[in-house]
Structures are given as structure tokens and as C-alpha cells.
Amino acid sequence: MARSVWKGPFVDGYLLKKAETVRNAGRNEIIKTWSRRSTIMPQFVGLTFGVHNGHKFLPVLVNENMIGHKFGEFAPSRTFTGHVADKKAKRG
Amino acid sequence: MTPEKLVCLAAIAGVHGVRGQVTVKTFTEEPESVAAYGPLQDEEGNSYRLNLKGQKKGMLIAEIEGVKDRNAAEALKGTRLYVTRDALPPPEDAEEFYFADLIGLEARDREDNSLGYVSAVYNFGAGDLLELRDEDGGERMLPFSRDVVPDVDLDRGRILVDPPPETEAGSGPEDEEKNAPEA
Numbered sequence: 418m419a420r421s422v423w424k425g426p427f428v429d430g431y432l433l434k435k436a437e438t439v440r441n442a443g444r445n446e447i448i449k450t451w452s453r454r455s456t457i458m459p460q461f462v463g464l465t466f467g468v469h470n471g472h473k474f475l476p477v478l479v480n481e482n483m484i485g486h487k488f489g490e491f492a493p494s495r496t497f498t499g500h501v502a503d504k505k506a507k508r509g
Numbered sequence: 510m511t512p513e514k515l516v517c518l519a520a521i522a523g524v525h526g527v528r529g530q531v532t533v534k535t536f537t538e539e540p541e542s543v544a545a546y547g548p549l550q551d552e553e554g555n556s557y558r559l560n561l562k563g564q565k566k567g568m569l570i571a572e573i574e575g576v577k578d579r580n581a582a583e584a585l586k587g588t589r590l591y592v593t594r595d596a597l598p599p600p601e602d603a604e605e606f607y608f609a610d611l612i613g614l615e616a617r618d619r620e621d622n623s624l625g626y627v628s629a630v631y632n633f634g635a636g637d638l639l640e641l642r643d644e645d646g647g648e649r650m651l652p653f654s655r656d657v658v659p660d661v662d663l664d665r666g667r668i669l670v671d672p673p674p675e676t677e678a679g680s681g682p683e684d685e686e687k688n689a690p691e692a
Contacts, residue, residue, distance in 0.1 A: 435678035445656065450678040465652060467675060474675075476652040477635040491635040502516045502536040503546075503597055506611060506630050506637040508604040508661070509654040 426456035426485070436461055449474050453489030468492035478509065515550075515591040516609045519543045522568055524583050529576040531585060532568045533559065540569055546597060549590035557590060606661060611653075615667040616641050624670055625649075641670070 420427070429452040437460070439446050449467040462481055467474030468488045475492040477483075483491070522534045535543045543549075544559045551557070560572040576582050597607060608630045616624040616639075625643035630653070632638065637653040651657050651672060660669035 431679040435676070439676065445673055447673050447675045448678050449675055452678070465673070466678075473648060473650060475633065475635075475650050476638060478652055478654065479635070483635065491633050493633055497631065501538055502518045502609060503542065504538050504608050505600055505605045506608055506632070506653050507602065508606070508658065509636050509652070 426458065428455040428458055433458070433460075436464055439464060447474070447476060450488065453487065453492065455488055457483045457486050457488060459484055470494045514594040514609075516594055516597065516607075517589050517591050518546065518549060519590040521585045521588045521590070523586060524579055525565065525570050527579045528572075529578050529582045530562060530570055530572050531576070531582050532565055533571050533590075534568050540564070543569065543590075544571075546592045549592060551588050551590065557588075604655075606663075610663055611639065611661075611668075613666070614661070614663070616670045617667055618670055618672070624672075627668070639668075 429450075432448075432450055432452050432455050435448055435450075436458075439448055440460070440463075445465075447465045447467045449469070451469045453468060457479055459481075461479045462484070464479055466477045466479065466488060468477050468491060469475075470492040471494045477488060477491045518537055519533050519535045521531050523532045524530065525532050533543065537543050541561060544561055548556045548558045558574040560574070561569055562572055563570045573582070573585070576585065594607075594609065597609075600606060611627050611630050614627045616626060618624055623643075625641045625647075627639050628642040628648070629640040630637060631640065631650075639651050639653050639658065641649045641651060643649075649672075651670065656671065657673060658668050658670055662668065
């Protein structure tokens with residue numbers, strides 16, 4: 418069942434506070450967090466979070482398309498064994 | 510003479526039918542493009558030309574020229590198929606790099622200290638990530654962005670890395686209580 422709309426999106430308070438601090442300071446820091454359950458909010462756009470996957474912190478550069486998703490969706494916790502030979506990486 | 514760099518595009522996973530067709534697991538972005546880079550070769554240098562016939566359970570069904578019966582096809586089971594790196598077209602954008610080119614590059618910081626080498630490139634939906642592995646086996650993930658990786662020198666086989674500072678957002682509600690203003 419989906420979360421009730423009247424509650425609003427869930428986000429851990431300490432993460433919201435930390436994101437505001439980093440944004441106001443204008444620093445380009447990776448915000449390491451274990452809060453995979455937090456929803457990505459509009460004020461996170463442009464910040465980079467290090468989301469823990471149980472083993473290490475995976476950098477997640479937040480863009481507008483990620484709003485409403487959870488951080489955990491971008492840091493898989495299972496071992497990834499596939500590879501794509503002709504795939505290209507684009508430097509952002 | 511340096512050996513040509515090979516890129517694994519596919520592997521023969523099994524056989525299909527009695528006429529020598531095989532099922533091919535592809536490692537290309539578009540499965541059908543496995544045959545687009547010219548003839549494939551195995552580790553020994555034997556050449557294979559694929560004719561794609563269809564799809565089955567996420568794999569391609571293909572005919573290999575010169576393979577006409579099931580026994581010959583079964584003998585090829587498990588064969589990995591490669592092309593030389595030169596067979597891949599150059600990236601259209603100067604900011605684009607093949608995963609195969611990035612893997613193995615040495616990472617150095619601005620003071621020319623070695624940070625290890627690129628062991629893998631991932632994309633989990635939040636941009637491309639480089640996995641660096643140092644000599645002690647330690648792993649580290651970095652975003653593949655212009656700020657963090659200002660220079661990629663494929664000729665010298667190294668990248669310049671400027672790791673961003675990190676800060677912790679706390680580990681849970683306990684931190685939130687700790688940080689809460691006193692009443």
C-alpha cells in the first residue's frame with residue numbers, strides 16, 4: 418500500500434539539516450549517509466551524497482529526475498557481476 | 510609489438526536445434542549490435558561470423574558460418590567472443606569514454622601520488638561511477654565528473670583525480686537527538 422499523502426514524503430531530519438548546511442556553505446562535499454530510506458527532496462538537487470550500500474558509500478549526484486525516489490534505489494546492495502563491453506561513460 | 514587489446518562482446522551459452530545454431534549471451538548495449546563490429550574471434554584467434562536468427566530468453570539465436578550440426582555447435586559452448594578494441598567506433602563526444610578504455614587506468618592525484626587503478630565502471634542510475642582499487646585491495650567509488658576527474662589521458666594510461674572532501678550526515682536518529690537544539 419502506498420504511503421498516505423497527508424503525511425508528506427519521508428526524509429530523515431538530520432539528512433535534511435546536513436544538506437542545508439552544505440548547500441549554504443557552498444562547499445562541494447560528498448555527504449555520507451546511511452539513510453537509504455530518505456526520499457530525495459527538491460532541495461537536494463545538485464548535491465552529491467555518498468549512500469551506504471552495506472559495504473561502501475556510492476556517490477549519488479542528485480538531479481531533478483530523482484526527486485521522489487529513495488536514496489537506496491541508486492546504491493544497490495547486491496553484488497553486480499554484469500558488464501557491457503561497448504558501453505560508454507560520459508563525464509558529467 | 511604490443512598485443513592488441515581485446516574486448517569481450519559475447520559468449521556462446523548453448524545450442525539451439527539440430528542445425529548448428531547457438532544461443533549467444535551478449536555484453537553489448539544493444540544485443541543485436543554484437544554482429545555489427547565485424548567478425549568475432551576467440552582467445553586463440555579463430556574467427557567467427559554470426560548470422561542472427563532471433564531471440565530466446567534474453568539471448569540471441571545465431572548461426573555461425575561453417576557450423577552445420579549440433580555436435581559442432583556444442584563444441585563451441587562456453588567460447589567467449591571478442592573484437593579488437595580498434596573495431597569499436599570512436600566515441601562521438603570528447604567527454605565520452607568506453608568502459609573498456611577506462612578500466613585499468615592508473616589514478617593519480619594532483620601531487621602525483623598513486624590512488625590505485627580503475628577496476629570497474631558502474632552506472633546505477635545516478636551518473637557514471639569509477640571504482641578505484643589501491644595496492645592494498647581497498648576500494649573507493651568516485652563520481653565520473655569533470656570536477657572529480659579533471660583529466661583522462663588514455664595515451665599515458667592514467668587519470669587525474671581530485672577527490673572531493675567527505676562529510677557525514679550522521680548515522681541515525683541518535684545523531685538527530687544529539688544535534689537537536691536544547692529546549
